[in-house]
Amino acid sequence: MSGETRVDLKKLKPYGDIMGDGTVQLCFTLPVEPSPEAREAAVQLVQKMGFDPVKVATMEKAADGFALFVIYGNTKFSLDFTKIKVLKIEAKKRSREVIDEIIRTQIGRKLIVLGACTGYDAHTVGIDAIMNMKGFAGDYGLERYKGLDARNLGAQVLNDDLLKLAVQEKADVILVSKVVSQHGIHIKDMKTLVERATKMGLRDKMIFVAGGPRVTHPMALECGFDAGFGVGTKPSEVASFILEEYLNRQAQSQAKTKKRK
């Protein structure tokens, strides 16, 4: 035993109480009655997942024909943490009050945000969580922001209609929520939106943001968006990004104007 208690970032493993123990807690059900066979099946399944040893903390009857397990296992896998790279949204996180204040003092007008579930997507839970007053996880939605004129267009808004409205309303930001992802429909819809926007000369005039359970930031960038947010995103994170992106663009265009002068 080396007695080593410092983390080895080259071989990162889950930690319980001894560095490198690889302890993981698992909870799942198997669609069979609890029985010694069910317990053995759970152990073997968890071993197949790469855990050893495996300790069954409990096997319970969760319903007729369903056994529930709480299991602790020690994983044999480790990872080189120094090699991990993630493409991230770099915007500084700000509170609603701060964002409103910056918009008031530095922009001097409300930013117009149009949000929608596009295509045939009728699943508004994501766009509602971000846009509606209520917000998400105690974080108020964009409608609550004094500095934003946020309008939730709801479900099944076609790309063309969204862009038409964006022109008419002089939108600063387009928020697109994509939940349905069968056959990659979300990617197709997102790409089409940006293509149409580019043709209409809107791509650089507006900020394009996507969100949804299958949306990631790198994937959104690939579709031509400015940012992508996944599950669990809070409205203030989206607002923070919008603000920073807007200010960056404002600074860039001011710099250009100065040069010309």
Next chain:
Amino acid sequence: MAHLDLDPKIIARCRELAKKTASPIEKMIQTHSTVAIERATLRLLGVNGAVLQKGGGGNQTFPEANLIVDKMMQTQSIENGVLHGFVNGMIQKKMPAPELSRAVATGKIDLNTLPRISDTELRLKAKELCQKASEHLLSQREQRDSIRKEVGDSFSVHREQGPLLYVIVATGNIYDDVIQARAAAQVGADAIAVIRSTAQSLLDYVPHGATTEGFGGTYATQENFKIMRAALDEESRKLGRYIRLTNYCSGLCMPEIAALGAMERLDFLLNDAMYGILFRDINMKRTLIDQHFSRLIIALSRIVIHTGEDNYLTTADAIENGHQVLASQFINECFALHAHMKEDLMGLGHAQEMNPEHPNVFLLEIARAQMTRDIFPNAPIKFMPPTRYKCGDIFYSHLMDAMFNFVGVLTGQSIQLLGMATEAMHTPLLQDRWMSIKNAKYIFNGARDLGKDISFKPNGIIQEWSKKVLKDTLEHLEMIERKGLFKAIEERAFAEVKRTETGGKGHDGVFLKGPNYINPFSDLL
């Protein structure tokens, strides 16, 4: 039971103000109907088929009730009610309702071009048909009562063993929902709500048939109601305990869902006089007219409604806005009474949604829950779990639910929607529900008679908070009464949401009743 020292004079004054507020709206309700009410009327007469529609995304069915009413809207022949044309058609063509509706929906018969019988004859026949339909609802109600009696049913406003254990299923597939519902019942759930597919409330028709694909829930259809009720009947018999079924009687099809729910023996319906206006941006008039008709059906079928005030607290701050909930409960009560509902059918809703980090938050939550109990002593109060401050930390979330269960049993709530540790992550998995039910059973059992064994300290934090909320409620109701309900909603009286009288969805489906309007259900229900 420990009670609060609330001034009965203030409570009485609140009820009086709610009544005054509702009064002009009740007049408006009497003189108007909506496309949804007309469709519900057809459905009660047995028009529950759907026809295949070409175009769109492949083969889609569309309800006959919609096709018939839409046609009448287009030809401006709706003002005297759908029965005017439809019953005339039944007489002229000597066809029963389902046969005629199929023929009209497929374009084989045009109701507008048929010869007309006299209004007297028409009214007689319409009354006879509606009479038969309400008798059917009564027989469905009796059948439900007899199953409850057969298997045993402990539900009451003040249940000895604590609140009713109520959980949701939401797989999107009715057959998977059945598996989840049975599993929940087996470990102790007393009531199952099948969550609807997102945005169904905005569909101006009720989808048809058994459905296996939904988003965040399962479509409310007559067939899905039937499938789930049959499974729960079977499970009730197996367990020797009646399991209730809930669905959503809200949105643009509120009256139709009430009709279908009544026909398929549902026990609970989420039904609120104002929810659609505030949270679904459905037109005010449409919502208020629709809720009345839906509640007439609900009253006859003795379905317990759940009102939606819990939602206010997810939008507006729960500590600051408790009075909005209470004010809305008074208004909901008033509209329910107007639709002949008895107090024991009014599952007035509220929720435990205060910031968990607020000092003494449980004292404030106890005050709110207890005052709801004390102000509506004969109503089966529905208590909703924390959602707003939940995130992925399932362990903390489970603890929040435990405290919610504690407040529920302590204050004698009637129906407890159990919180899920995975709230805000996914629709509940089998194990989430199992864990949640175990949590509730443990606490309801362990603290069963605590409420009877304590009293609230005079002038203590709990008593004072409840007095403050009641006082705020009185002021809020005074303001609403002074401005009128429409204007008050326009000025964000509830949930900090602003709506306008002619704005919102479904306004074009509201119409003024013509001089010869016929709908015998208004008297029969």
